[in-house]
Amino acid sequence: MNPNIARHNVLFEKAFCRFFGHKFKTTRKITDHFKEFECKVCHRCATNDILGNKIHLSEEMKDINKALNQLYERRQIAL
Incomplete structure (x- = not known):
């Protein structure tokens, strides 16, 4: 894949998530109560914190x- 096209896709994905929010x-x-998440668009990983907010993984x-x-x-298992 052409590096310029790959870079364009990454920039588009980041801009999309900044504008519309992560999916x-x-x-x-x-x-x-705790889960790990991944954005469908930019593939950023996140997890819950104690308050339930999503933070960078x-x-x-x-x-x-x-x-x-x-x-x-x-x-x-013990229960």
Whole structure:
């Protein structure tokens, strides 16, 4: 693919999401209250914070979500 076309697509996707907002879909359920999301347009990943707002999914947040998911699954098995 031509790099100029690829760059144009990325810029268009970012501009679309800035103007209209992200179109998030759930990609992974961590617990009943926490989920991971991905934008259908620009493929930006997000997760919930304590207040329920969507925040950028950084490497640190991925690790936290992984640990939280493991604890949640162990607790579900124990019940």
